[in-house]
Amino acid sequence: MEIVVFQILNGLVFGLVFALIALGLNLIYGLTGLINIAHGSFYMLGAVAAYLLVSATGSFWLALVVAPLTIMALLLVVNSVLFERISQRPLEVGVLATVGLLLVVDNTVLATFGGAPETIPSPLPGAWSWGGVSYPIYRLFAGFAAILTFLSLYLFLNRTPYGLWMRAMPQSPELAAAIGIPLRRVSALTVGLGGLFAGLAGALSAPIFGVYFEMGIHVLALAFIVVVVGGLGSIPGAIVVGIVLGISRGVFAIFLPPTSAEILAVVVLAPMLVLRPNGIFGKGL
């Protein structure tokens, strides 16, 4: 029984962190129409940045704040150098350019950081026990941090002018331009937010999963299936399906080794694509 609760909690935390990555993908897609294949790599960069900051300063909490901001700044640069040139062009231009970006980022990290996995000691050691079940405190913290981020995003989208503009632009770019919304700045902010979330997911998961250069490509399939099943561009879709995927992965992990559980979680979601090819929350474009 304990193992069941433990694995479901594990899956829930994993799903919440995961939803952060998928959310960034969907935000960027909604505003710029870009499918950012390199998004997993920015998650990996977040974890690497957190590791380097912890090694240099010894403080995880500082790293948790600085690493996501660094990734956000990096994505703002990438946005002005690359994304703005490709966002209005055919699908294949954006996809291939971001694939190129993935190769550049992953291999640069491999060349500088190295291929060996590194670990960060848990910043909140100890476990929380309740009725025979004990669960690491830090993982609970990571889950709550993700939930807090979703709430902040909700408030941001619904209470600020930028949030209003970010919701308006995907609905009708022409109308948004006509009433004077600063399209470029809103797009840049959205891409930056996507980077912030990816970096945060990376920093949060570094003490749980470790840090290695291939962690981006490993989350890529899962992040994409969350995005496609939830509906490309849909914010609630990314969060709901992310959590569902995480929990089902946790349930499978009760009786399977982790990699098999991950594969099975994808395989179980795949029939959804046959039933609703354009996602549960998708508009069908």
Add this chain to the structure above:
Amino acid sequence: MREILRRLRSRGLDGLLGTLAVVLLVLSPLLLTGRYWTGVLMLVVCWSLLAVGFNIAFSFGGILSFAQGTFFALSSYSMTLLVAATDVPLALAALVGVLTAGLAGWGIGWILVRMNNHNATIATVILAVTTFLAANRYREHTGGEDGIRLSVRDLSVGGFELQVGNNLPTFYLGAILLVGLLVALRWLKGSVHWKVLTAIKYNEIRAETLGFNVRAYRAGSFGVAAGIAGLGGVLYAFSFGHITTSLFHLSLSVYGILYAVFGGVGTVFGPFIGALLLVPLHEELSSLFVYVDVAIGLLVILLIVFVPRGIVGALDRYWSQRNTRMNRSTEELVDADKGTANLVKSEHS
């Protein structure tokens, strides 16, 4: 002289450059001798098939596919595992490998054509990454990163005997298959099926209204593309005798796409020309510095941003524009109309 030039221009550069490239490939073993270069030339053939397959999946299946490498690996693994487990002759096992890839592609194609283009592309990424994870998970069958060896090397088809390996006869076998395929594609260009495919490419709804089963054509194209990638996988196993799960890695598909895009997507010979130029460069660069993928990634970005038509596509366009002095938009309209107009004509005849 002027007459010859005019005729060449009207036929486009694709065929001309393609013929040059084929001659170059067939004659290159005269200059580039030794096991290393035979291996590189063999890679040119295998990666060309990957790129040609991508081109067909993209141009006629309408799917930007990251799963070509998956079909490549699937076919080479099916053949190698079949030969290891049974005493099926190598030629038959190779055929089974190619058919496995083709049928898998066809089945998956049926699902993909029901999705919109963006989701279909993402679905191929999911497929590629998941099979890579699965292949490494079941390393007791796939051998993991250490790989497995092709246990039988005697290929015999109807009295024709060949010891496959990193040797010239295997290279020429691959080259003949590749060139035959390209010539067949070029020749198919006049057929009714090709016209239907072109019509679908330019205006899917119009083609559907004319009564063609667009989804069947697209899924079929995707299956053929997967089979072609599978042929590449079989030839790869023939030549190097050893396959690893790294064949399932997403980067294999990315290389195929890079060669196709560099040469020119939508042309017949472009993907092959792209592979012919880039594969030796890639091999030479990787002997100079290990993290060659950083350079490859930059090349992909620069290419797709600045030369999205590829070298054959860009040259061809420049060539035909000089010839006809049409501006771009008119030419595109004419192209689009030609697709359906030809179709209607062939329907009525």
